[in-house]
Amino acid sequence: MADAEEGRLERLTGMLKRRGIILPAFEIHGGAKGLYDFGPVGGRLRNKVNQAWLNHWISMGNIVELSCPTITPYAVLEASGHVGEFSDFMTNCNSCEEASRADTILEPHHPNPDSLTKSDLQQLLSDINPQCPACGASDWSPIVAQNLMFNTTIGAGKSGRPGFLRPETAQGMFTSFSSLYRHNRERLPFGAVQVGKGYRNEISPRQGMIRLREFNMAELEYFIDPEVNPEHDFSPWSSIQMNLLSETDGEITMSITDAVAKGIIRHPTVGLFMAKTFDFLTNIGIDSSKLRFRQHQSDEMAHYASDCWDVEILGSYGWVECVGIAHRGCYDLEAHEKATGKTLRARREFAQPKIVEIDGWTTDGATAGPAFRALAGAVKKAVEQLSSNCEFPTQVTLENGESVTVDLTHVKRVQRTETISGEWYIPHVVEPAFGIDRIIWHLLDHAYDESGKDGEEYVTLRLSESIAPVDYCVFPLFEKDGMGKLAKEIHRSLCSKFGTVSIYDASGSIGRRYARADEIGVPICITVDHQSLQDNTVTLRDRDSGKQSRISISEL
RNA sequence: GCGGAUAUGGUGAAGUGGUAUCAUAGGAGGUUUCCAACCUUUUGCCGGGGGUUCGACUCCCCCUAUCCGCACCA
Numbered sequence: 001m002a003d004a005e006e007g008r009l010e011r012l013t014g015m016l017k018r019r020g021i022i023l024p025a026f027e028i029h030g031g032a033k034g035l036y037d038f039g040p041v042g043g044r045l046r047n048k049v050n051q052a053w054l055n056h057w058i059s060m061g062n063i064v065e066l067s068c069p070t071i072t073p074y075a076v077l078e079a080s081g082h083v084g085e086f087s088d089f090m091t092n093c094n095s096c097e098e099a100s101r102a103d104t105i106l107e108p109h110h111p112n113p114d115s116l117t118k119s120d121l122q123q124l125l126s127d128i129n130p131q132c133p134a135c136g137a138s139d140w141s142p143i144v145a146q147n148l149m150f151n152t153t154i155g156a157g158k159s160g161r162p163g164f165l166r167p168e169t170a171q172g173m174f175t176s177f178s179s180l181y182r183h184n185r186e187r188l189p190f191g192a193v194q195v196g197k198g199y200r201n202e203i204s205p206r207q208g209m210i211r212l213r214e215f216n217m218a219e220l221e222y223f224i225d226p227e228v229n230p231e232h233d234f235s236p237w238s239s240i241q242m243n244l245l246s247e248t249d250g251e252i253t254m255s256i257t258d259a260v261a262k263g264i265i266r267h268p269t270v271g272l273f274m275a276k277t278f279d280f281l282t283n284i285g286i287d288s289s290k291l292r293f294r295q296h297q298s299d300e301m302a303h304y305a306s307d308c309w310d311v312e313i314l315g316s317y318g319w320v321e322c323v324g325i326a327h328r329g330c331y332d333l334e335a336h337e338k339a340t341g342k343t344l345r346a347r348r349e350f351a352q353p354k355i356v357e358i359d360g361w362t363t364d365g366a367t368a369g370p371a372f373r374a375l376a377g378a379v380k381k382a383v384e385q386l387s388s389n390c391e392f393p394t395q396v397t398l399e400n401g402e403s404v405t406v407d408l409t410h411v412k413r414v415q416r417t418e419t420i421s422g423e424w425y426i427p428h429v430v431e432p433a434f435g436i437d438r439i440i441w442h443l444l445d446h447a448y449d450e451s452g453k454d455g456e457e458y459v460t461l462r463l464s465e466s467i468a469p470v471d472y473c474v475f476p477l478f479e480k481d482g483m484g485k486l487a488k489e490i491h492r493s494l495c496s497k498f499g500t501v502s503i504y505d506a507s508g509s510i511g512r513r514y515a516r517a518d519e520i521g522v523p524i525c526i527t528v529d530h531q532s533l534q535d536n537t538v539t540l541r542d543r544d545s546g547k548q549s550r551i552s553i554s555e556l
Numbered sequence: 557g558c559g560g561a562u563a564u565g566g567u568g569a570a571g572u573g574g575u576a577u578c579a580u581a582g583g584a585g586g587u588u589u590c591c592a593a594c595c596u597u598u599u600g601c602c603g604g605g606g607g608u609u610c611g612a613c614u615c616c617c618c619c620u621a622u623c624c625g626c627a628c629c630a
Contacts, residue, residue, distance in 0.1 A: 010623095011568095018567050018581075024621080030604055031621045085630050148629080167630085202629070208622095211629075302630070458592080477590065507583080511591035518591090527590065539590075546591075 009316040012448050013208065015459060019520050021045065021444065021469075022209065034205030034213035036437075041520050044469035044501060046216065049284060049440055050195045052466055053218050056280045063191040063220065064183065068172025070197055071154060074162040079339030080171050080332065082149060082164075091125065091140045102143050105130050148200045165199035170431060173221045174332045177344045180223070188346050188427055189230070189269075191222035195436065207317050209441040216436035222269065223427040225348060226330075230268050234260060237275040243292035264295075266307040266327070273325050273432045274309055281311065281323075281439070285464035287446045290314035294321075304331035313438070315445040322438040330426040337426070349422035356418045359388040361411045368410040379404060383411055443467065447521060461521035462544060472502040473517040477529040479506045487528040490538065490553060518543055526556070 016022040020039030024031045038046045057063045077083050091102045102121050109128045122143045129138045149167050153160040166172070173180070173192045184190040195218040205211045224230065234257040241253050246264050254264070256278070260271035274293055282288045296308040311323035333344040363380040372379045375398060382396040383406060393407035447462045463469075472494050476487035484506055494502040503522070505513045510527065517525050525541040532538050532553070539548045 014567055020566095027603090027621085030619090033621070082630075200629085206623095206629095475590085478588080509588075509591085509593065511593075513592090514590080515592045525591095530589065541590080548590075 008448075008450065011450065011459075012316070012445065015448070015519060016042070016444065021520070022440075034202055034211065036209060036212065041469045042440075045463075045467060046436070046440060048467040048469065049436060049443070050216070050218065052284055053280065053434065053436070054193060054195060056276070056283075057191070057193045057220055060191070060276075062184065062189065063193055063222075064180070066173055066176055066180075066192050066194045067196065068166075068169065068176065068194060070166050070199070071152065072164050072166045072171065073154065074164065075339065076171055076175060076336075077149065077164055077167070079336050080174075081335060082167055082171075091143045148202065150199045150201050167200050168198050168433070169194040169196050169217055169219045170221060170332070170433070173219070174336055174344070174429075177223075177333060177336075178342075181346060186347065188228075189222060189224045191220055193218065193220045209437045210317055210320055212437055218434040218436050220273070220432045222273070222430045222432075223346070224269055224430065225346065225425070226428045227348065227425075230272075232268050232272045234268075234271065234275065237278070240278070242274075242278060245292055245294040247295045247297055265309070267430070269430045270307050270309065270325055270327050273430060274311075277311060277323055277325060277432055277434075281313075283464070284439075284467050285443050285447060285462075286313060286439070290442075290446065292319070301326075302328075302331075304329045313442040315442045320438055320442070321435075322442065323432060323434045325430070325432045328429050328431050330428050332429060333426050343424070344426065345424040346427050347422050347424050350420070354420045356420055358418055359415050360384060360413075361386050361388070361390065362414050363406075363410055364412045368406075371410055372404065375402070375404065378402075379406065379410075388413075388415075458515065458518075460518040460543065463521035463523075465523045468521050468523050470501050470503055470517075470520060470522045471524070472500070473513070473522045473525045474502055474504050475510060475513050475525060475527045476506050477510060477527055481530070482533055483528045483530070486532060487526075490526060490528065490556065494556065514541065 017024075019041055021042040023037045023039050023042075025035040025037045026032050054065060058065060074083065091105075102125055106121070106124055106128060109130065110124060125140055125143060129140070131138050150165040152163050152165065154163040155161055173194060176192070180190065180192050195216070197214055198217045199214050202211055202213055205213055238255050238257040240255055242256060242259075244252050244254055244259060244264065246252060246259075249264060252264075254262075256265065256271050256275040259265045260268050265271040265274065278288070278291070281291060290313055292312050292314075293309045294312050296305075296310070301308050306327045306329055308324060308326040310321045311325070312319040313322045314320075336342070337344045361383050363376070363383050365376075368379060369376050378398040378400065379396065382398055386394070386396070392411065393405050395403050396406055397403050443463065444461070447464075449460045449462050450457065465471075472491075474487050474491040474494065476483035478484075487506070488504055491502050491504040494500050503517075505516065507513070514525060521543070523543050525543070527539045527541065529539065531550075536553045537550050538553055538556075539550050541548045
């Protein structure tokens with residue numbers, strides 16, 4: 001990176017701190033790695049970005065907002081695969097306090113200890129009781145899962161259950177599937193969104209806002225029927241050329257519309273969310289020339305995913321992944337189904353009901369029960385597999401390999417016609433996942449303009465009006481002669497409007513006040529001057545053009 | 557986690573074994589009829605903990621944080 005660029009990064013970081021936008025957290029106690037504050041200006045900025053994001057998706061009409069806990073029971077993240085995929089099992093030597101990976105110290109005693117569950121690993125550790133590689137003792141503390149998730153205990157003492165701070169917001173939306181399904185009148189497609197905190201105990205957070213231990217994320221889970229070919233209207237994006245980095249075609253410039261038509265984007269719904277993500281990011285002020293979609297390589301994707309595109313944004317740290325849009329198949333709902341035994345499915349009605357002739361056998365509980373006792377259940381399963389022309393008595397083989405003789409007194413003929421009107425299936429999910437902090441970083445990076453006027457050093461933060469943290473600054477040209485009083489009245493009246501933030505500033509020269517406002521990206525400055533006292537008008541000064549216009553106070 | 561560098565007002569920097577200088581910013585007052593002007597005045601700093609020393613911001617050790625490589629990044 002060029003030296004000039006590095007200097008810019010330092011000046012930008014300094015400005016963000018000085019102006020109360022983004023600051024290292026807990027700094028008076030020495031700070032904490034990977035944790036940042038959004039300050040008096042940044043807090044509002046973050047909130048507006050979150051709101052813009054929520055509104056963007058909820059306006060689709062079939063997407064609802066959820067808010068799930070950040071504290072998550074162990075079982076939930078075990079089902080999702082995070083415990084297994086995301087952890088190392090650690091144990092401490094009780095003699096020398098040295099921490100070791102349980103699978104590593106058991107390697108000589110098991111072909112693949114990495115594949116064991118926690119309890120199996122604990123069992124093996126207790127059985128073998130290997131020597132500590134550091135001190136030679138054989139005294140190990142119980143195995144604990146240690147991974148990128150922050151673990152905690154839900155409840156106190158012996159009744160406490162293990163849990164984690166969530167590493168993503170998605171799982172709460174999967175576990176709420178039944179409620180979502182009912183709310184949406186059992187009709188797909190529908191989606192759920194959630195903005196909130198996620199936590200990952202990164203080994204080494206870096207690059208300021210880019211890798212955090214506690215971060216703001218925003219995820220959308222969009223549930224679809226895999227057998228329905230969606231007909232999305234891509235016409236709004238047909239003439240917008242996007243930068244695509246395709247797995248097969250490399251770097252190309254093409255509209256989303258064409259990329260879906262050509263199959264480069266493998267699923268139309270993934271394409272739709274890519275297009276809508278592009279709209280969102282450019283609407284809030286990301287420079288579209290510094291935005292690209294990068295398709296995951298097949299070996300880079302999770303095994304269950306069929307297509308995944310990252311949105312990468314170019315900023316002071318190079319190209320950074322800020323959004324991931326993944327087709328996750330039925331992986332997540334299926335995983336929670338398996339773990340809980342609950343049904344997480346949607347119903348699909350057939351165009352024509354299927355008529356099924358059932359002709360076979362089942363057991364007669366009154367006779368088979370006493371006859372087979374504990375085996376009766378298995379016998380019933382086996383009998384129901386028999387063909388309709390079976391003759392009794394007959395030998396059936398049970399699940400456990402045992403063979404029993406079943407005669408006619410144990411069974412009943414089943415003959416009926418069933419009409420099956422539909423079937424239950426596990427919906428597929430398309431998941432756009434946004435790193436809000438990274439997006440905010442790039443908004444600031446792209447908006448930060450030091451070009452100034454006449455070559456002087458002058459900073460303007462050219463934030464989009466939709467996310468600017470402060471909407472107005474109100475200045476009296478001078479505080480005397482009643483200008484201060486009138487300006488304060490205007491300021492209070494603006495603040496009382498829902499969702500509007502105004503700053504009153506009477507300190508320093510007018511030029512200095514404009515400069516302060518420009519540095520935090522205030523789009524409009526309102527100045528009360530002598531004429532205001534005569535005719536109740538004020539000047540509006542536009543941040544980006546510097547142009548002034550005069551309007552009546554009542555029109556504000 | 558490994559290697560290297562760094563840590564001084566809000567920000568950016570200078571400096572010293574005897575408590576600190578500069579620029580800028582902030583507050584108050586004055587001046588000023590619209591883009592960091594000027595005058596007066598004022599506020600505020602040696603990351604934390606140990607050690608050496610009569611005395612440590614300065615030297616040594618540990619910790620924390622920041623930056624740069626490497627490793628890690630579902």
